[in-house]
Amino acid sequence: MPRVIHFEIQADDPERAVNFFKNVFGWKIDKWGPEEYWLATTGDDKEMGINGAIMRRNPMTSPTTNTIGVSSVDEYTAKIIANGGKIVMPKSVIPGII
Known part of the structure; x- marks a missing residue:
C-alpha cells in the first residue's frame, strides 16, 4: 500500500x-541546494514517522505538500x-532524493 514518505x-x-x-x-534540519529549501529529519529511520522539508511560502502553490511513494508514477x-x-x-x- 503506498504511504506518505515526505512532507513540505x-x-x-x-x-x-x-x-x-x-x-x-529537536529535528535535524540542513540546507539543501541553492534554493531556500531545508531537509528535515524528524527522527530515527527505525521509528515510525516521515521526514520532510521546510521552504519559503509560494502564494501560487498549496501551503503543504505530502509525497506518496508508489511503485509506478504512470500507473x-x-x-x-x-x-x-x-x-x-x-x-x-528530484536528484539525490527520489
Whole structure:
C-alpha cells in the first residue's frame, strides 16, 4: 500500500521555521541546494514517522505538500485521473532524493 514518505512545510520566514522546529522538536534540519529549501529529519529511520522539508511560502502553490511513494508514477497517475483527481504538476526527477 503506498504511504506518505515526505512532507513540505511552507513558511513566510523559512529560517525562523527551521529554528522553531529544531528548538521545539529537536529535528535535524540542513540546507539543501541553492534554493531556500531545508531537509528535515524528524527522527530515527527505525521509528515510525516521515521526514520532510521546510521552504519559503509560494502564494501560487498549496501551503503543504505530502509525497506518496508508489511503485509506478504512470500507473498511479492513471488511477488518480480515473478517480476524478487532477494532476497539477507533471512527474519529475528530484536528484539525490527520489
